[in-house]
Amino acid sequence: MIELRQVSKTFPNGTVGLKDINLNIQTGEFVVIVGLSGAGKSTLLRSINRLSDVTSGDIQIDGQSITSASGSKLRSIRRNIGMIFQSFNLIKRTTVLNNVLSGRVGYHSTLRTLFGSFPKRDVEIALTALERVNIREKAYIRADQLSGGQQQRVSIARALAQEATIILADEPVASLDPLTTRQVMDDLQRINRELNITTIVNLHFIDLARDYATRIIGLRAGEVVFDGSVHEATDEKLAEIYGRPVKADELLDSSRDMQGVGVV
Amino acid sequence: MIELRQVSKTFPNGTVGLKDINLNIQTGEFVVIVGLSGAGKSTLLRSINRLSDVTSGDIQIDGQSITSASGSKLRSIRRNIGMIFQSFNLIKRTTVLNNVLSGRVGYHSTLRTLFGSFPKRDVEIALTALERVNIREKAYIRADQLSGGQQQRVSIARALAQEATIILADEPVASLDPLTTRQVMDDLQRINRELNITTIVNLHFIDLARDYATRIIGLRAGEVVFDGSVHEATDEKLAEIYGRPVKADELLDSSRDMQGVGVV
Amino acid sequence: MNNNNHLSSSSLTIRLRNLRKWMIALFILVIFIWSMLGLDYQGFQSTSKVVSLSILKGFMHPDWAYVYLPEGEDLLRELLETLVISILGTFVSAILCIPFAFWAAANMSRLRLFPGMGKFTLSVIRVFPEMIVAILFIKAVGPGSFAGVLALGVHSIGMLAKLFSETIEGIDPGPQEALIACGATRLQTIRFAVIPQVIPQFLSYSLYRFEINIRSATTLGLVGAGGIGTPLIFALQVRNWNRVGVILLGIVLLVVVTDFISSRLRRRII
Amino acid sequence: GNNAKTTNAAEPAKGSTTQTTETSAKPAETGYIPKELEVQFVPSQNAETLEAKTKPLEKLLGDQLNIPVHVSVSPDYNTIVEALSSKQVDIGFLPPSAYVLAHDLRNAADLLLQAQRFGVNDETGQPTDEKVNFYKAMILVKKDSDIKTLTDLKGKKIGWQDVTSSAGYVFPAAELKKAGVDPETDVQGVTIKGHDAAIMALLNGQVDAVANFQDARNVVAKDVPDVFEQTRVLHFTAPIPNDTISVRSDMNQEWRDKIAQAFIAITEDPEGAQIVKDIYTHVGYVAGDDANFAPVREYAEAVGQKIK
Amino acid sequence: MKSDTNLADSTPIPSISPSSNYLITNGLGNTKRSKRIATWMLFIVIIVVCSIYIDVTPYQLFVGLPEMGVLLKEMFPPDWSYLPTIWAPMLQTIKIAVAGTILGAIPAIPAALFSANNITPNKWLSLPIRTLLNLVRTVPDLLFAAIFVAVFGIGPFAGMLALLFFSFGIIAKLTYESLEAIDPGPLEAMTAVGANRIQIIVFGVIPQALPAFISYLLYTFEINIRAATVLGFVGAGGIGLLLNQSLGLFRYDRAATIIILTLAVVLIIDYTSTSIRRKLL
């Protein structure tokens, strides 16, 4: 269970990232966060595993406050939270496999991992994770020789290999083709269902959100402006999130008149 | 007009990026390139303005071979080709405005730009471009303090400010919310129509492709496997591109039964 | 209009920033002129022509006989010794400076004071004159190459660790975040996210330091710590330009060869 | 006040007079017995040719003493004194001032032998074939200079060597002071490193006089052959003792004798003599007498470098 | 695991059975690994051979350590009465270092740009410049000093020249190496807008390389402050001469004073430069 109580975050340059957020996310939920670019979606995810410190408020993971944890306790909380980054955050100069294996360091003593040796089982877990995102054949290639989508998939594989109980995914499919997008989202959904893993995903496409989420949270300028089930997320509600009516053509429907497009 | 004749590209590590591509793109076309992640979409775009050299074949821009051009000739060809990068390629350590202004250097003498002074008109063009992508208020912020989508928009603004006759866009909307996505695509479409600017866009979403393109090109493992109008891009054709039937749910329709989704 | 307002206020900040830039430039210029005025330029000297000619003549006719002498202590063997001292000295400092580098890197610690202390320590090590470091080690292990190795090794910690720590400060924080998010310990984060990013630069700086160390042989020669330095100083003191010429040639060749090899290495690593 | 012990190789140290230093209180039989010998050579400043060579001497000494010998060279005497005091070096070829510092300040070394070089002809500046154990310092001016006496130097620009240099500062400065010219206030001192550079500065007119060893002009003559015609010696100082061969202060007496004998034997053998001459420009060794170094102490004190 | 097979079917990649795939890729990993081990072994052998060659004696170092303490103890307390004597030479040293560093840094900029492979791909231009840089860096400062004294006579000017060449060599080399390591993305973007080489440099390279350049400049400046030994050789006075004199007279307490003053100067310069840098960038 993830609980956020009155969480606010202001960046050093004065930008408000989050404003007084209160949320309760139950174990096993599949939450999709939507909102405009710059609404604070990434900031929210990064606060949950405390990659960025919040300015005020408290965040509890399974009853333990991550905002006040430190040392090995903080590490063990984090080990149970897998994260997929918007900008991939791969270690460019090493192989894909090493990148994925690095997701498993939390399970081993520092000494053992210092020499970069992982048990055979870990290597298998890593290769399986790569297989899930369809790039096992790139396992021994350096990460900087991959295409954008391939890099994103490596970052997903790393989070999968971590075998966490919570997964935070920051636009995990932004650079993926529709096929891989579906595969990845299906995979997230499958582990969410089968293993009851709490999943929080930032997504840009409302349709995709409606397909997969059990709950949708809408952010706008750092504030929660919508929080409800998929069925509650009507077009009117979405209009609030995006600050104006979402037109039919913004739902990425395939049948539409091109001349009717708005914003020009 | 852009002409590709028997263009092939093999990377030093042996990966085949492009294989014997023949294309003729007329002035004013709006071409969308689709294909799986790793199909060679980025490689194709980067070959057109010769950011990466092809291994064999010839590419002609308005009758001039860019593959054999060099020096100021190559530069003047490139000045007329705006490019939006998949990985943004912003100069992180300077302001957003400077990033956009840098798109205009092709118009000025070296001496003038040496001291970073641009005519007032250029600054206006740059600010207008930022306004088009909705981040004019970030003009004086350093580029590394922006969210992912904001960075992508800066990179789009830079290409718009360049006032080129050809625009190459490598997944220009990957990190954008649906609203901004529409705005950006509409903007690309508008300048394509009003100014008759040839536009080539890599996209992952077939629906978006169908909405905007006048022509769709499908890539698979470096080869052109489809080339035709939007109407010709039937589901069967797309199946070829993606190597298997594209299911209804991969078209990102909004009305669907979640249980019916394939892969689980 | 709101927009106009915004524009004018930001152009004001730009103007302010430009003003500040000019002020700083002016400040640097003033300091530069002040120091140039203290230089007391006296022009060419009356003897400069004869002397330069005789130096040039010496360089044109290097003392080839010195290159190889059957009984030893010739150019080749002194260069070899210099090379060996440099290799070991670089090795010592490259190893020793790693903990210092992490200590001094600002992004390796949440506190401000801790890296500050590291930076201060490095400054202290750096201002400690090479001469004194050499004397210290000569007192410990006696004069000779080993003292030279230790002096080079310890003296260069200050610089190498400074460069290293700046490299660490310049890395992409993304991968580190990824590791932290996996629940990695600090050491694990360093091992998997920092080291791969900094290794090329580390090696590059170590190789660069290696080159400087070869050059430092002259300084070590001052304290009799072995290598080509002592013969060079002796030759300089008695104005034996032919000997100086051949020694210089030897050093240049040595550095060019090591530079060639090291740039090869660098290219393979990056 | 330092009436240090006189160590004389030829007739072992029974003749020591007032023994004030701690180290010399030791009975002759005890003390350090070397199993191998660490020798370091620091050239004194009156050498016109130098070789940074060690192997030949290692061999010569090793043959004489039957223990391994290791020789090193250093252009700087600080390190050798420190190494002697921390017992890292057993024998040092020390310049006079370094010997005095090592002996008086650090109790690190005792005098064993003094080196002999060929004397220098005051008129021509060329070497004579008389073996002497001292050299002189001189103050040089340009031939056409109007400086005729030491007192004329008042207000002039003088090029000194380091303040620790016997020939380049201590001796000439002390004699200047005796002549009534304060070397610190009455003249404009410039420190120049290297006797050759100093003479060049004189030739270029950057300074009016320079202090050198006799006769440093031979070094410059390689580049400026007419240096002797262009310059004039204004003043010769009192003799400065030549380089010493000193041993660490805890050295066993028997070994002191042995080592002294060995050095003398080397110079008596023609081949050995040639080697020592080529490398160190030494032409012989005589028993050292600490009393010879009284002027060094006195002059140092005169210029404010009192050794405690 | 129905879903897994489903996934595998859907991949466009020819289906190799998982086990054989594993073997192949693992084999690839092994050759890399053995190569790495071989490199390490070679490295260790070199270090060991070198250590034997020059007779490294760690034991001697261990027993000799207390001797170092003796000397360090002599540095305290520092001789503060020496401070007034060293002010002027310190100032002189700073002047020489400022002039030498700045005059060396200016030509270092084009030299670095012409040597960097990713900015000047033309080998015929970069190779001669790199060779020149090598030469300049190789010549020991002592020799530079000797030559410049011969030509310009003793004095600070010759000292400044010696520092100038050294600074030029160091700054140019370090800068071109960091130029070669910059992110190529922005360069690509500039290439794509049709910028010429100088414009690419101004917009794509300089913003990225400026922090490193300034850092190398300061680093060199600091070296130059301490390279005063050379200045001593050219009669430029400076703090190095006094240091040598203090050591010659075994006045380690004075040496300590000099070290502390140098430290203070270096720290002040460090502090002001970082605050200037923060304002500039």
Ligand SMILES: Nc1ncnc2c1ncn2[C@@H]1O[C@H](COP(=O)(O)OP(=O)(O)OP(=O)(O)O)[C@@H](O)[C@H]1O
């Ligand atoms: N620098 C490189 N070195 C080696 N291989 C590369 C390099 N860049 C790309 N590739 C390979 O070339 C193929 C095509 O890459 P490209 O970037 O064109 O794909 P893409 O279609 O743009 O994919 P995505 O949608 O994921 O961005 C991929 O298999 C990729 O791994």
Ligand SMILES: Nc1ncnc2c1ncn2[C@@H]1O[C@H](COP(=O)(O)OP(=O)(O)OP(=O)(O)O)[C@@H](O)[C@H]1O
């Ligand atoms: N390091 C930072 N310093 C200052 N402001 C920041 C920083 N990171 C983000 N911001 C600002 O905080 C706001 C929220 O950013 P965030 O990255 O959370 O947006 P987002 O919802 O993830 O957007 P996107 O969909 O574009 O990724 C933005 O206005 C952004 O400019």
Ligand SMILES: [Mg+2]
């Ligand atoms: Mg984001």
Ligand SMILES: [Mg+2]
């Ligand atoms: Mg791509």
